[in-house]
Amino acid sequence: QVQLQQSGPGLVKPSQTLSLTCAISGDSVSSKFATWNWIRQSPSRGLEWLGRTYYRSKWYDDYAVSVKTRITINPDTSKNQVSLHLNSVTPEDTAVYYCSRGDPPFDYWGQGTLVTVSS
Amino acid sequence: QSVLTQPPSVSAAPGQTVTISCSGSSSNIGSNSVSWYQQLPGTAPKLLIYENNERPSGIPDRFSGSKSDTSATLGITGLQTGDEADYYCGTWDSSLSVVFGGGTKLTVL
Numbered sequence: 001q002v003q004l005q006q007s008g009p010g011l012v013k014p015s016q017t018l019s020l021t022c023a024i025s026g027d028s029v030s031s032k033f034a035t036w037n038w039i040r041q042s043p044s045r046g047l048e049w050l051g052r053t054y055y056r057s058k059w060y061d062d063y064a065v066s067v068k069t070r071i072t073i074n075p076d077t078s079k080n081q082v083s084l085h086l087n088s089v090t091p092e093d094t095a096v097y098y099c100s101r102g103d104p105p106f107d108y109w110g111q112g113t114l115v116t117v118s119s
Numbered sequence: 120q121s122v123l124t125q126p127p128s129v130s131a132a133p134g135q136t137v138t139i140s141c142s143g144s145s146s147n148i149g150s151n152s153v154s155w156y157q158q159l160p161g162t163a164p165k166l167l168i169y170e171n172n173e174r175p176s177g178i179p180d181r182f183s184g185s186k187s188d189t190s191a192t193l194g195i196t197g198l199q200t201g202d203e204a205d206y207y208c209g210t211w212d213s214s215l216s217v218v219f220g221g222g223t224k225l226t227v228l
Binding site: 037039046047048049062064065098102103104105106107109110111112 | 121152154156162163164165166169170175207209210211214215216217218219220221222
């Protein structure tokens with residue numbers, strides 16, 4: 001059974017970097033059959049896909065245009081986890097952040113992390 | 120504003136049937152498979168339907184999906200109070216991004 005366990009701070013100051021980690025069990029971040037995503041949800045923006053990383057003989061990543069200049073999604077093969085880094089955050093980045101597996105469809109989700117951007 | 124359009128809310132009585140629509144365009148639903156998600160309050164979304172009409176293991180056959188041209192539909196029969204949730208459609212878009220609907224709140228009266 002695949003499980004995704006998220007961790008990271010719930011409060012980030014404006015202009016700083018939001019960093020979250022998703023620890024994977026029951027699958028491998030390096031699997032040639034899996035894709036690892038970050039998705040966020042807020043009342044104003046609904047569900048918003050942020051980006052993904054996946055391994056197909058080499059590492060690939062894709063990002064949503066809305067955050068492309070500010071986001072990095074990194075795999076960590078030694079810890080079997082994937083991280084999200086979103087820099088220069090503003091209050092508009094306040095949301096519940098989820099990691100998820102899928103291309104889509106997204107069949108497994110982390111528990112979600114509420115991140116508030118506030119000074 | 121979401122790329123895919125869903126009705127904000129639907130309602131029906133227990134035991135009845137409800138459908139939730141999801142409208143898109145040729146760049147998303149028209150050329151890619153649709154998946155549906157159920158989100159109970161305070162929890163992460165849960166996959167209900169994938170590849171337009173397939174159910175993951177453990178999802179009862181009361182839930183069904185269909186797709187026609189640039190629209191998709193989620194159907195729920197034999198409504199139960201436990202089905203009260205928000206429902207979202209999602210798919211890949213040719214802009215190289217995943218897109219979702221704005222969500223539909225189902226109320227079981």
